[in-house]
Amino acid sequence: MKALVFCLVLLGLVSCANNDNNQASADTNNNLVAVDTSNTPVRTEFIASGTEPFWSVDVSKKEIVYSSLLNDQKQTFPYVEPLAASGRPADLVRVYRFSGKDGDNNMLIIRKVDVCSDGMSDNQYPYSALFIQGDMVLEGCAR
Numbered sequence: 001m002k003a004l005v006f007c008l009v010l011l012g013l014v015s016c017a018n019n020d021n022n023q024a025s026a027d028t029n030n031n032l033v034a035v036d037t038s039n040t041p042v043r044t045e046f047i048a049s050g051t052e053p054f055w056s057v058d059v060s061k062k063e064i065v066y067s068s069l070l071n072d073q074k075q076t077f078p079y080v081e082p083l084a085a086s087g088r089p090a091d092l093v094r095v096y097r098f099s100g101k102d103g104d105n106n107m108l109i110i111r112k113v114d115v116c117s118d119g120m121s122d123n124q125y126p127y128s129a130l131f132i133q134g135d136m137v138l139e140g141c142a143r
Helices: 002-024
Strands: 044-050 055-060 063-068 073-078 093-099 105-117 124-133 136-142
Touching: 044 105, 044 124, 055 124, 073 093, 105 136
Parallel strands: none
Antiparallel strands: 044 055, 044 136, 055 063, 063 073, 093 105, 105 124, 124 136
16 A cells, blocks of 8 residues: 555656646746757667778768778768668668769668677677778778
C-alpha cells in the first residue's frame, strides 16, 4: 500500500512539473509562444574514419564534412542521396558522390561487413569505408 501511495504522489509531482513547464511556454496574455527549432541538431547517418593518416567523414542529412588531422583540413559539402548497389539491400552498400570546390569528384563508399577494425584500437565497426578525393584514397571503418 505504501508503494502505491508513493507512486501516486510521484505521478502527481511529475504532472505538476509538466504543468509548470507548459505555463512557462506561454506569455502573460496566455498566448502560445513559438519555439525556434532551427538549431535542432541534425542526426548523423554515418561517421567514417581511418588512421595513418587520421581522417573522418561525418554524413548527415544537412551536409557531409571531411576532416583530417594531417594538415588540420576541414571541408564541408552539401548532402547528396547515396547510391545503392543494384539488386542489393540499401543497407549493404552506400555510395555518396559529390563535387568539391576545385572540381574534384569525391566519393565515400560505405559497405556493411562482419567486422571492421581501425587497426589502432579494439573497436569493431559494422561498416568498412573508402573515401576518395581526387587522387587520394583513404580506407577506414564506419558506424
